[in-house]
Amino acid sequence: MMAVLELHQVKKSYGSGHTKVDALKETNFLADRGELIAIIGPSGSGKSTFLTIVGGLLSPTSGDVIINRQNLTDLNEKTRSQIRLKEIGFVLQASNLVPFLTVANQLKLLDKVKKGNISKSERNQLNEDLGIADLLMKYPSDLSGGQRQRVAIAKALYSNPSIILADEPTASLDSDRAYEVMELLQKVTKQKKTTTIVVTHDIRLVDFCDKVYKMTDGVLLALEKQDEKEINHIPQ
Amino acid sequence: MFLAWQEIKKNKLRFTLITGILMLVSFLVFFLSGLATGLADLNREAVDKWEASAIILTEESDKSLYQSFMSTDQLKDVEAEKTAVLGQLNAIATNGDNKKNISLFGINKEEFLLPNVTEGKAFEKANEVVADDSLKDEGFDLGDTLSLSSSDQQLTIVGFTEQARFNAAPVLYASLETFHLVKFGEVADQKKDQINGIVVQDDSISNLTQNEELKAIEIESFIESLPGYTEQKLTLNFMIYFLFGISSIIVAFFLYVLTVQKISMFGVMKAQGISSSYLSRSVVAQTFILSFIGTVIGFALTLISGAFLPAAIPVSFDLTSMMLYGIILIIVAMVGAVFSVLTIVRIDPLKAIGG
Ligand SMILES: Nc1ncnc2c1ncn2[C@@H]1O[C@H](COP(=O)(O)OP(=O)(O)OP(=O)(O)O)[C@@H](O)[C@H]1O
Ligand SMILES: [Mg+2]
Numbered sequence: 001m002m003a004v005l006e007l008h009q010v011k012k013s014y015g016s017g018h019t020k021v022d023a024l025k026e027t028n029f030l031a032d033r034g035e036l037i038a039i040i041g042p043s044g045s046g047k048s049t050f051l052t053i054v055g056g057l058l059s060p061t062s063g064d065v066i067i068n069r070q071n072l073t074d075l076n077e078k079t080r081s082q083i084r085l086k087e088i089g090f091v092l093q094a095s096n097l098v099p100f101l102t103v104a105n106q107l108k109l110l111d112k113v114k115k116g117n118i119s120k121s122e123r124n125q126l127n128e129d130l131g132i133a134d135l136l137m138k139y140p141s142d143l144s145g146g147q148r149q150r151v152a153i154a155k156a157l158y159s160n161p162s163i164i165l166a167d168e169p170t171a172s173l174d175s176d177r178a179y180e181v182m183e184l185l186q187k188v189t190k191q192k193k194t195t196t197i198v199v200t201h202d203i204r205l206v207d208f209c210d211k212v213y214k215m216t217d218g219v220l221l222a223l224e225k226q227d228e229k230e231i232n233h234i235p236q
Numbered sequence: 237m238f239l240a241w242q243e244i245k246k247n248k249l250r251f252t253l254i255t256g257i258l259m260l261v262s263f264l265v266f267f268l269s270g271l272a273t274g275l276a277d278l279n280r281e282a283v284d285k286w287e288a289s290a291i292i293l294t295e296e297s298d299k300s301l302y303q304s305f306m307s308t309d310q311l312k313d314v315e316a317e318k319t320a321v322l323g324q325l326n327a328i329a330t331n332g333d334n335k336k337n338i339s340l341f342g343i344n345k346e347e348f349l350l351p352n353v354t355e356g357k358a359f360e361k362a363n364e365v366v367a368d369d370s371l372k373d374e375g376f377d378l379g380d381t382l383s384l385s386s387s388d389q390q391l392t393i394v395g396f397t398e399q400a401r402f403n404a405a406p407v408l409y410a411s412l413e414t415f416h417l418v419k420f421g422e423v424a425d426q427k428k429d430q431i432n433g434i435v436v437q438d439d440s441i442s443n444l445t446q447n448e449e450l451k452a453i454e455i456e457s458f459i460e461s462l463p464g465y466t467e468q469k470l471t472l473n474f475m476i477y478f479l480f481g482i483s484s485i486i487v488a489f490f491l492y493v494l495t496v497q498k499i500s501m502f503g504v505m506k507a508q509g510i511s512s513s514y515l516s517r518s519v520v521a522q523t524f525i526l527s528f529i530g531t532v533i534g535f536a537l538t539l540i541s542g543a544f545l546p547a548a549i550p551v552s553f554d555l556t557s558m559m560l561y562g563i564i565l566i567i568v569a570m571v572g573a574v575f576s577v578l579t580i581v582r583i584d585p586l587k588a589i590g591g
Binding site for chain 2 (some may be wrong): 015052055057058078081082083084085086088089090098099100101105108109110112113139155159207
C-alpha cells in the first residue's frame with residue numbers, strides 16, 4: 001500500500017548560533033490510510049513543530065514531506081494552501097471556530113472556497129454522525145465545548161481530506177467529552193480511511209489509537225502499543 | 237461577500253457605528269459641496285444666464301468688469317456671431333424699508349442679455365428695471381420705487397427674473413439710458429456711449445478682436461476673476477478634500493482594529509487553506525457595503541435637511557457633483573481597507589494553530 005504521508009530526513013531548527021534550537025531532529029515517518037496515530041511527549045519536545053510541518057504550514061530546515069506523492073518542499077505557498085484545503089483537515093481548539101458564523105455557515109464557507117468535495121447526502125450523514133444536525137442554526141458562543149469540537153471535526157472532514165491533523169483536540173474538554181471526541185475521530189478514520197494524527201498530553205486517549213509515537217527533545221520514537229509501562233512513564 | 241455580510245449581520249451594533257460615522261462624514265461632504273455650489277451660483281448665476289462664450293474688456297482692466305471702461309464705438313472692433321453691450325455698477329438700493337446691495341446691468345433690450353421675465357414685464361421707459369427675484373425674499377416687490385446710494389435717480393421694479401445674481405448681489409436689469417442716468421447723473425447725455433464690456437456669443441473665442449486695447453476673456457476665466465470667487469471655491473474644496481482624507485483614516489482605523497481582533501481567526505482560516513485573497517476580498521467587500529450604505533443615507537439626509545434650510549443659506553445641490561463625491565468617498569474608504577488587507581496577508585497561519 002502506498003503511504004499517504006511520508007517524511008524523509010526531516011529536520012527543523014529555529015534560530016541560529018548559540019540560540020539555535022533543534023526542535024525536530026532528523027525524522028523519518030510513514031503513515032497509511034485508515035491509521036489513527038497518537039503523538040505524545042512533554043511540553044516543548046517538538047510535537048507541534050512536527051504537526052505543522054506535516055500540515056504544510058511550516059517548512060522544514062531540510063528533508064522532504066510527501067503527501068499523496070506531492071513533495072511539499074517543491075511547492076509555493078499558494079499551491080501548499082490549496083493542498084491544505086483539499087488534502088488536510090485541521091482540528092484545532094474549540095475557540096477557533098468563526099465566532100460570527102452559525103454552524104451551518106461555517107460549513108457553507110468551506111463550500112464557497114472549495115466546491116463540491118462531498119455530496120449533499122454525505123454531508124447530511126456527516127452532520128448526523130457527528131451529532132451536529134440539530135446545532136446548525138447556532139453560533140459557536142451558544143455551543144458547549146464538546147459541541148464546538150464536534151463542529152471543528154465536521155469542518156475538518158468537510159473537504160473530505162486524506163489527512164486529519166489534530167493538535168490537542170481535547171484540551172478544553174472533560175474526560176467524558178474527550179473520549180467522545182476520540183471515539184469520533186476513530187470512527188471517522190476507519191470509515192473514511194483517513195490518516196489521522198493526534199497530538200496530545202493525555203495518555204488515556206492513546207487507547208483509541210492504532211499507533212503511538214513518543215516525542216522527546218525533537219526525536220520521534222515509535223512505541224509498541226503493548227508497551228504500557230513506557231507509555232505510563234511519559235512525563236506530563 | 238458571504239463572510240462580509242454574515243459578520244455585519246452578527247455584529248450589528250459595531251457596524252452600525254462605523255456606518256453612522258461614514259454617514260456623518262458623507263453628510264458633511266455633501267453639505268459642503270452644496271454650499272460650494274450655492275456660493276458659486278451666488279456669484280455666477282447672472283453670468284451663466286448670458287450663455288456667452290467670452291466677454292471683451294479693456295486690456296488694462298485686468299479681467300474686472302468694474303474697472304473696464306470703453307465706448308460703444310469699440311463694437312466695430314469686435315467680430316463675433318452675436319454681441320451685446322453691458323454697463324455695470326454696484327449700489328445700495330432701498331425701497332424705504334429694506335436695503336440691499338445690488339448690481340445694475342445696463343443693456344440693450346434687443347440684445348441677448350435681456351433675461352426671461354417671470355413676473356411683471358420687461359423695462360420700457362427710463363428708470364424701469366427688471367430685478368432678480370431673490371429681492372422678493374428681502375422685502376422688495378413689483379412696483380416698488382428704489383433709491384440708490386450713489387445717485388438721485390429713482391428706479392421702479394416692473395418685472396422679476398429668476399436666478400440673476402452677480403458676485404453675490406441681485407441684479408437689476410435696465411436700459412443703457414437708465415444706466416447712464418444712474419452713473420453720470422446730469423452729464424449722462426455726454427457719456428451715453430460709455431459701457432463696461434461687450435458680451436460675445438461665438439463658437440470660437442480666438443480672434444474676437446484685433447484692437448490692442450481690448451481683450452477677449454473666456455467666460456469661465458472671467459467668473460474665476462470675480463472678487464472672492466476663487467478663494468471661496470478653494471476654501472470649500474480644501475475642506476471637502478480634507479474630509480475625504482479624514483474618512484479614509486477613520487475607516488482605515490476602525491477596520492484595522494476589527495481586523496487585528498480577528499487575527500487568530502483569520503490564521504485558522506488560512507491554516508485550513510482559505511486564501512488570503514478570499515479573506516482580503518471579504519474585508520474590501522465589507523468596506524464597500526458599509527461605505528455604500530453610509531453614503532446613501534448621508535445623501536438622503538443632505539437632501540432632506542436641504543429642504544428645511546432657511547433661504548439665507550446659499551446651498552444648492554448639484555446631483556452630478558454629489559454623485560461624484562459619493563463615489564470618491566466610497567473609493568477612499570476602500571483605500572482605507574488596504575491596511576487591513578496588508579495585515580491579513582501577513583498573518584502567519586502557524587501562529588494560529590501552534591502551541
Ligand atoms: N517560532 C519558534 N521560534 C523559536 N523556537 C521555537 C519556535 N516554535 C517552537 N520553538 C521551540 O521549539 C521547541 C518545540 O516546540 P513545540 O511547539 O513543537 O513543542 P510542543 O511539543 O508542541 O510543546 P507543547 O506540548 O507545550 O505544545 C521548543 O523548544 C520551542 O521553544
Ligand atoms: Mg504544541
